[in-house]
Amino acid sequence: MTQTLTLIDLEFGISQLSGNRALLLTLLNKFSDEYRQTDDKLQQLCASDDFDAARAHIHTLKGVAGNLGLRALHVACKEQEDALKAENTLPENYDTFIAVLNDTLGAISLLDDNPDATAPSGDADTAVAKAALLSALKANEFVPEAQLQEWLTSIFSDEAERNIISEFIDELDYQSAIDRIEG
Structure with missing residues (x-):
């Protein structure tokens, strides 16, 4: 992935629901x-050659x-759908798709674990930013400077x-950055 996409665009999602965050x-x-x-479902469908259902x-x-x-997942789904149309098999980058799905589900669970997530405060946004940054670091993805600073x-x-973590990332010491963020 050449550009890191937002896992959950809360602002967009809320706008889709006329401002109803809850x-x-x-x-x-x-x-x-x-x-x-x-x-599991996709693996089962493909194993039984039911590619139309997949x-x-x-x-x-x-x-x-x-x-x-769910921006990153939306893009990942499009890639999978296009690949399944071209060939009746799981695409080569299927593992990447599942990683994006799992990262997205993890970010959602962080929102769910946040008791203040229904409040209009930045707590939910903080949880999403943390999940997105950790996901990018764990995948050794390049994060553009503007996106990094925003997160x-x-x-x-x-x-x-912020400066300590930025320095770790600049030095490509992602594990130290991850440990600091999770600590």
Whole structure:
């Protein structure tokens, strides 16, 4: 992935629901429940040569992800859907797709674990930024400087802490950055 995409665009998702943040969180939790078994389901469908059903499942997942503001997953679904149309087999980058799905589900669970997530405060946004940054670092992805600073500013109010983590990332010491963020 040459550009890191937002896992959950809360602002977009809320705008899709006329500003109803609580409804978005409810829908995200339902999404998580509905699509948690996607890997098993797709593996089973492909093993039984039911590629039409596999494409339909990914197509539906893509639409729901797009409507809820799950940007990275929406793009990953499109790639999988296109590859399944071209060949009746799981695409070579299927593992990357599942990683994006799992990262998205993890970010949703962080929102769910946050008791203040229904409040209009930045707590939910902080959880999403933290999940997105950790996901990018664990995947050894390049994060553009502007995106990195946006995430760090959302996560840490302390400029010194942001600078320490930025320095780790600049030195490609992702594990130290991860440990610091998770610590």
